[in-house]
Amino acid sequence: MNSTPTAPTPRFDLIGLVVSDLTASLAFYRRLGLEFPDGSESLPHVEAALPGGLRIAFDTEETVRSFHPDWRAPAGGGRIGLAFHCGTPAGVDAVHQDMAAAGYTSELKPFDAPWGQRYAVVLDPDGNGVDLFAPLGTAAE
Known part of the structure; x- marks a missing residue:
């Protein structure tokens, strides 16, 4: 008898945003109370813990293009x-x-x-x- 393994149930864990200007985005979200480590502006990927165990992550457009070369930002925000x-x-x-x-x-x-x-x-x-x-x-x- 051939048994197919059951896939695990995914757990929602992270909200990801692709940003044009990481420094500007971090300043905006810090003003709303999110905490990011000092020096985060120079990183290609930054995360912050959210209440309830979720995380929010910011990736620069360049970071996303490094593994998905055809990615393009949606027009108009x-x-x-x-x-x-x-x-x-x-x-x-x-x-x-x-x-x-x-x-x-x-x-x-x-x-x-x-x-x-x-x-x-x-x-x-x-x-x-x-x-x-x-x-x-x-x-x-």
């Missing part, structure tokens, strides 16, 4: 969407204001969304939308 919980509705406003003051593009200013969240969107250096949100029922800080 929008490569992935990420969301950051800001604790309270006031937190959404404060984080959005901080990111805009630092020169990052606001795609959507904070508003009370019909789905029950204070919600805003800023763009990372590659044009990816990064959602800022908090449930409307949370107390102000």
Whole structure:
């Protein structure tokens, strides 16, 4: 009798972003609270631990082309969407204001969304939308 081995169940482990400018991307995501080792800007691949055991990784376009020579960046950004919980509705406003003051593009200013969240969107250096949100029922800080 021929037995076929059962494939293991994959476990979601990592969110990967391909970035045009690693230094700019790290500055953006550090401002949102992600931690990367000092000197990460000079590396071709960088990772940060996320709550719950997930990781987020950044690879430069050059790194990806080193093993996938035909890879091309999608036109117009929008490569992935990420969301950051800001604790309270006031937190959404404060984080959005901080990111805009630092020169990052606001795609959507904070508003009370019909789905029950204070919600805003800023763009990372590659044009990816990064959602800022908090449930409307949370107390102000």
